[in-house]
Amino acid sequence: MSGIEDVALRAGVSKATVSRALSGRGYVSSITRHKVESAASELGYVVSSNASSLVTGRTNNVGVIIPVINQWFFGSIIEGVERALIDRGYDLMLYNLTKDIDARSRVFEYFLVRKRVDAIIAVTLEISPDEASSLVALGKPIAGIGGPLAGIPTLSIDDIAAARLATEHLIALGHTNIMHVGGDAAELMDFNVHSKRLQGFMDALAAAGLPFNGESYVATHFDIPGGYAAGKQILGDPRRRPTAIFAAADEVAIGVILAARELGISVPDDLSVIGIDNHPLADLFGLTSIAQNPAKQGEQAVDLVIRQLETAGWTPPNIHTTVPAQLVMRSSTSAPRAGSPR
Amino acid sequence: MSGIEDVALRAGVSKATVSRALSGRGYVSSITRHKVESAASELGYVVSSNASSLVTGRTNNVGVIIPVINQWFFGSIIEGVERALIDRGYDLMLYNLTKDIDARSRVFEYFLVRKRVDAIIAVTLEISPDEASSLVALGKPIAGIGGPLAGIPTLSIDDIAAARLATEHLIALGHTNIMHVGGDAAELMDFNVHSKRLQGFMDALAAAGLPFNGESYVATHFDIPGGYAAGKQILGDPRRRPTAIFAAADEVAIGVILAARELGISVPDDLSVIGIDNHPLADLFGLTSIAQNPAKQGEQAVDLVIRQLETAGWTPPNIHTTVPAQLVMRSSTSAPRAGSPR
DNA sequence: TACATTTCTGGAACCGATTGCAGACGAGGA
């Protein structure tokens, strides 16, 4: 492994000049720059990022804390974040923050503290106030996806508005007997999501003068089996069956559709279903959905932290930014069957 | 940010002693150790991993190169790898190696080279010989999941045996008209997987004296929509419909089942379906499958590289290790209907 | 008691870069 000294010798210049030539800052004549560059490539020289970090104080690493990896929404965020970081020359350090209390505190107390990352992106964390303030206390640029999170600039769709939009779509089609299948508060997600989507649902009902009661809402796991279970439960009893279901996520919606199919309930003739996400499987199931783009949200979060890193003194203008979400019509929603039950 | 010097001053000892006390190597009396520890915690001191890496040459980082993130198999591997790494005090640097040629070369030529990782885990990469040798040339411990990969110790299920097992299960049930839905060679995966599973399928047919011809095999995308499309195509024509389908992955199998349901073909009465993976959705679809455990494979890969890192001179005994995969029976397979077509 | 070991500690060199400073040089302006 050749060091900067070897390159300097070979190019017949000093270490300082090599450093300036390769990093591109400071004055170097183009002729020596070329000498240095060819010497470096002949030796296969690459800078030691450790040595360089030591003096500059910059690691070129960004830490990403995420509660789940193996789920479409989260996986897409990681993909988006990774691409954006690599594009900008940063490395991505991944921390999967599960519910495991030991692992959690280890991440906060050991890993994040060790001056190894320049910035942090926190993805829809259900995070304790202690944990949030220990993040802020690092004094590093932070961005969150989800939230809002105390003291941290965050980014997400407007969950209330998205849920309202979905529900309004059903109402506009003429549905009056609508149920919401939402998230389980014990899930490994920023619980704001669940309560806000429920809120948007309720808002839309209220605005249309439709009643909301204990039977209008079922909580389940935020995945296909969760939606399936909820669907079986809801649709099993023909007398209290709604004509439309707003599922808080497409995976849940797909589960509901599978349950409906199994019960011989036709979608959308007997039951309209709408979700949120525009999941890749939505097409296959003809699922009408409110589209959001997690990969892009990941990129935006990267922008947020990188800009803080690279333009001194810049801080994000808003503590919470909402990104657009719009309706994607497919075949799982339609007007209720004429003379439908109740 | 207080440095080691401040701790030394406060504890009334030298930098050297602080370093020994906190790192636990070398002799330190327990009394001074305590002095140092309390001084350190009072100051909120944490070592600079850069400075420490600079002299030790160890970064405590492991790079993970993976072609896809947002897919069950890959996501599970990442989860397993992450957990195992954090447990052992290492950080995970994630590189998503897509087909994008620019991004690829950037990862190989820029990121991996910069002395930032102690070891590398390469996950089912479709990797060029050049890329493989540039990995080996880094001279760092490497482990692969998938493979075999030239010169790199790898780890996977025995794909041929798993495919044979699946096919034999169908044959044992009495099926003689079996098709295989496998992976598309253009997919972003180690193509070995596809050809080996096809191989195992052919082996099992041959061993049972069953014919294999061009109509026995369909290639498609390795996901649910891919399986659905293949299913529609295969099952659409009643006259050449098989009584059983072996799908090379559970996601594909689920797609096939969805297609069958849509065509009114009963699983397993009219069609048996088996997959590989034991995907979390297998339960929901009653899918019989050959189970493998990607999270555990991730952990094993971590073991492989960490052991190389921490026990000098140790190298993995086998260039390729196979991990077990066993049949999980559910309701998607059964004997063919008596007097079934052809 | 004398000597050999083991434990403990500090000084100083070192890891491999970056950067402030100062000196040298050439070009343009007065």
Next chain:
DNA sequence: TCCTCGTCTGCAATCGGTTCCAGAAATGTA
């Protein structure tokens, strides 16, 4: 012609630890 300013380069200090070495203290052994 003399000055100033911008360009170019090298020296040396610095980032924040780790570790070799040597000497002192404590412990064990003959």
